[in-house]
Structure formats: structure tokens, C-alpha cells
Amino acid sequence: MPEDLNVIPPGLKGNLVHYISGGEEGSLWKEYTNVRYYTNAFVVQGQKILLGHKKRGWGQEKYNGFGGKVDAGETSLEAAKRELKEEAGIDAPLEHAGILLFLTDGVDWAFHIDIYRADSYSGEVQESEEMKPEWFSTLPEGTDGLSSIPYSKMWETDECWLPLVIANKPFVGRADFVGDKDKSKPYKWWYGVLKDEEAFDV
Numbered sequence: 001m002p003e004d005l006n007v008i009p010p011g012l013k014g015n016l017v018h019y020i021s022g023g024e025e026g027s028l029w030k031e032y033t034n035v036r037y038y039t040n041a042f043v044v045q046g047q048k049i050l051l052g053h054k055k056r057g058w059g060q061e062k063y064n065g066f067g068g069k070v071d072a073g074e075t076s077l078e079a080a081k082r083e084l085k086e087e088a089g090i091d092a093p094l095e096h097a098g099i100l101l102f103l104t105d106g107v108d109w110a111f112h113i114d115i116y117r118a119d120s121y122s123g124e125v126q127e128s129e130e131m132k133p134e135w136f137s138t139l140p141e142g143t144d145g146l147s148s149i150p151y152s153k154m155w156e157t158d159e160c161w162l163p164l165v166i167a168n169k170p171f172v173g174r175a176d177f178v179g180d181k182d183k184s185k186p187y188k189w190w191y192g193v194l195k196d197e198e199a200f201d202v
Ligand SMILES: CNc1ncnc2c1ncn2[C@@H]1O[C@H](COP(=O)(O)OP(=O)(O)OP(=O)(O)O)[C@@H](O)[C@H]1O
Pocket: 038, 039, 040, 057, 058, 059, 064, 065, 066, 067, 068, 069, 070, 102, 111, 113, 155, 156, 158, 175
């Protein structure tokens, strides 16, 4: 059956090549009125990826990229570079890799998360108050003594889009969660690969 490329969820736009979706049949996307902007940055070097183990706050105990809120007066790219420096101690030539829209119970806004990646960095990777950085292998079986990406300790559905970041394929996606805070679970998700970076337009 041909894919229906008009099914892009509310809040996203793009020049789709294909998509994957899942969740409870018949469930609806959450309504939202406000959007808050966040960043999330990944350094990928050969077959290694740098993740951080979050020590406090939202997503505590999960592994993730480095990022946080975009402050007033800064661009999303500036915020991404600032957060990478604050949380992992490094500078990197970050490039926009995708957009994740994330909705959850208990807040009345949508998280718009600009995802960034870089193939190189400068400085020394350092633990911060917020994150403990750790290298993982991008291969399922691990490499050079490194474990594979710990998807079971990350936000559910990250495994739908992190491989796209690693493969340098531009994407947009949305995941709607239900339940309280760190116990929340995704009930509906959708991730689409785009033809080109120009297509980002939310
Ligand atoms: C499916 N859901 C999700 N999947 C993957 N990543 C997610 C996410 N939902 C939030 N994130 C990331 O979690 C960080 C929170 O940032 P958070 O620590 O609250 O921000 P910030 O550092 O500005 O906070 P404080 O300085 O402590 O106030 C930020 O990188 C954001 O992109």
C-alpha cells in the first residue's frame, strides 16, 4: 500500500520521503495552545556517540543529548551551543538535524525540540552538575569496548529518531505521552524523514 504522505501531524511541516508511526489505534493528538523551545545536541564521531546521564530535573536518570531551554534573546543554535558547553564542557560546530514535538500530561505547552548534531568537537568532555557524559557505540553489538546506545534508559520512541540523527537524515516527529512525569508513556507517535533540510518549516 502506498504511504499517505499527507498525514503529517499538527504542529509539523515538511517535505516527506517516508514516515513511521505507532501507538494506540484511534487515539487523537493532544490539543495545545503554547509552544516552548528546547534544544538537544549529539556529537557523533565515527561509530561513537556522546550521551549524557541526566542528574537532575526533567528526565532525571535518563540518557539524552545535551540541551535545555532556549533563553530569551538567543537563537536556538546559540542555545544549543551554550547548553553543550555548560553540560558537557565542549564546543562543537552543531548543525540542525531535526525537530521533535513532544507533548505530555501536566503541562499545557508543546515542547518544540530542535535537534542538533556535530561530527567533531573541541575542548575536553567534562561532567557537569546536570549531566554525566558517556560515549556509546552506534552499532547494535557495541564497538571498542563501548556499549550500544542504552535505549531502555532513554525517552521511549528515541530509538525511532536517533538513528536518523546518526545517519544524517533530516526528520520531523511528534510523540504524545500520557501519565505522570517520569512514569509517562507514549500513546501516539509519528516520525518522518524529509527530502532536504530546506523542508524544516514548523
Ligand atoms: C520524548 N521527550 C523527549 N525526548 C528527548 N529529549 C527530551 C524530551 N523531552 C525533553 N527533552 C530534552 O530534555 C531537556 C530538558 O531540559 P531542561 O533540563 O529542563 O532544561 P534546562 O537545562 O534549560 O533546565 P534548567 O537549567 O535545569 O532549568 C532538553 O534537552 C530537552 O530537549
